[in-house]
Amino acid sequence: MYCLTILPYLLPSLSAQDMIVKNMSFKVGQTLTVVGVPKPDASNFSLNIGSDEQEITFHMNPRFNAHGDENAVVCNSYQGGNWCEEHREGGFPFQQGEEFKVK
Ligand SMILES: *[C@@H]1O[C@H](CO)[C@@H](O)[C@H](O)[C@H]1NC(C)=O
Ligand SMILES: *[C@@H]1O[C@H](CO)[C@@H](O)[C@H](O)[C@H]1NC(C)=O
DSSP: OOOOOOOGGGOOEEEETTEEEOSOOOOTTOOOOEEEOOOTTOSBOOEEEEEETTEEEEEEEEEEEETTEEEEEEEEEEETTEEOOOEEESOOOOOTTSOEEEO
16 A cells, blocks of 8 residues: 655645546644556556646656566656656556555
8 A cells, every 4th residue: 555645734736647636625633545446457547636737746656567567666756847756656556457555
């Protein structure tokens, strides 16, 4: 399971393919749980949390088979128009067409 620590001052918006949630509000100690189902033919999908499209505090990109990665979760953040450093999480709890839960 992945743990997202949501900092209360970020008031994030969350976007995933075909889904955008804006103006979520969090209180200290609250956790966010995201449940979704990747498309059966997805090569990758992503989950973004940030104040807007230009400031993505948390970008998570599970790749089934994309960008030369197979079953890898690549995380990054996007600030002021630039991507920061990629880092990879261990484990890959995702399957195409199967529900996942990230919290
Ligand atoms: C988010 O909330 C702020 C403050 O309440 C508001 O000004 C803004 O229009 C809202 N944005 C969206 C996308 O609903
Ligand atoms: C990642 O997924 C998106 C949305 O399905 C797709 O448009 C994009 O081409 C994919 N990228 C790669 C490298 O497969």
